[in-house]
Amino acid sequence: MPSSYAFFVWEIMNIVLWVIAALLAAAFLFSGLFKLALSHEKYVAAQDWAKDAPRWAPHVIGALEVVGAIGVVLPAMVDIAVILVPIAATGLALVMTGAVAMHLRRREFPALAPSGVLLILAATVAWGRFGPYAF
Numbered sequence: 001m002p003s004s005y006a007f008f009v010w011e012i013m014n015i016v017l018w019v020i021a022a023l024l025a026a027a028f029l030f031s032g033l034f035k036l037a038l039s040h041e042k043y044v045a046a047q048d049w050a051k052d053a054p055r056w057a058p059h060v061i062g063a064l065e066v067v068g069a070i071g072v073v074l075p076a077m078v079d080i081a082v083i084l085v086p087i088a089a090t091g092l093a094l095v096m097t098g099a100v101a102m103h104l105r106r107r108e109f110p111a112l113a114p115s116g117v118l119l120i121l122a123a124t125v126a127w128g129r130f131g132p133y134a135f
Contacts, residue, residue, distance in 0.1 A: 010133060017128045020121050021072045021085070027118060028069035028092060035062025049102060061095065068092040072125060076135060086129035093122035 035043060035058045043058050044050045050058050071088025075081045096119035103111045129135065 013128060013133045017125055017133055018076075021076075021089070021125050024089070024092060024118070024121055024125065025069040025073045028065040028072075032062040032065030032069060035059060036066065049106060049108070052106075064091065064095055068095065072122075079135075082129075082135040085135070086126045089122050089126035089129060093119055093126055096122060 038046065038058075040050070040055050040058065047058070068088045068091050071084050072092065073085075075084040075088075096115055099115040100112060100119055103109070103115055
């Protein structure tokens with residue numbers, strides 16, 4: 001009986017990690033494409049933090065977010081190089097660690113919530129896919 005219970009728990013966690021990865025992909029794809037689509041001037045008008053950042057920073061962060069968004073779902077969907085899923089999740093967690101640090105430094109406390117939630121979700125996918133719920 002324990003083996004069927006363990007399999008059930010594994011299946012539930014697998015579904016949970018897939019849902020989290022899909023949410024991360026949607027959020028980071030939107031955010032990344034937003035950063036890539038706008039000119040620097042338009043992005044600064046929309047996001048105050050960018051005025052203090054190097055001109056190239058929003059575009060680089062946007063590119064990292066798009067690559068991470070693709071990386072947390074596509075390799076597992078096509079069952080090729082699935083090790084890229086937790087690597088991408090780790091990369092997204094690092095991007096969000098930078099975002100949290102920047103918001104703390106700028107005392108933008110309301111912006112900590114979304115950044116912190118995305119950090120926790122990305123770290124959860126990295127933990128699960130590197131660890132007990134790997135593919």
